[in-house]
Amino acid sequence: MKLFIFGFIFYSFTTWGQIPQGYYNGTEGLSGQLLRVALQDIIDGHAEQTYASIWTHFQSTDDDVNGKVWDMYSDIPGGNPFYSYSFGVDQCGT
Numbered sequence: 693m694k695l696f697i698f699g700f701i702f703y704s705f706t707t708w709g710q711i712p713q714g715y716y717n718g719t720e721g722l723s724g725q726l727l728r729v730a731l732q733d734i735i736d737g738h739a740e741q742t743y744a745s746i747w748t749h750f751q752s753t754d755d756d757v758n759g760k761v762w763d764m765y766s767d768i769p770g771g772n773p774f775y776s777y778s779f780g781v782d783q784c785g786t
Contacts, residue, residue, distance in 0.1 A: 751779055 719730045741749065750761045756776065763775035 747779065 715734065719727060719734075722730055747761075754761045756762045758776070760776045760778050763777060767775040
């Protein structure tokens with residue numbers, strides 16, 4: 693089972709977490725202000741998100757198989773309690 697989990701994590705990082713081919717085209721050999729402008733052009737037009745919309749995003753980005761969100765940043769592996777929250781019920785903050 694551990695080998696399967698390791699394989700899945702390795703596969704995830706090597707396939708889903710890759711920079712799209714050609715993403716940094718046009719930045720080769722640049723430095724300083726020219727590099728900053730080229731990088732800004734790459735990310736320009738992105739959709740800015742607010743903390744107020746985080747739970748809406750969690751429903752599509754961090755939805756666990758049990759229909760809850762797992763707070764992986766607060767979780768203590770093997771510890772208790774398991775940091776899992778119900779959408780619309782257990783969410784804290786605004």
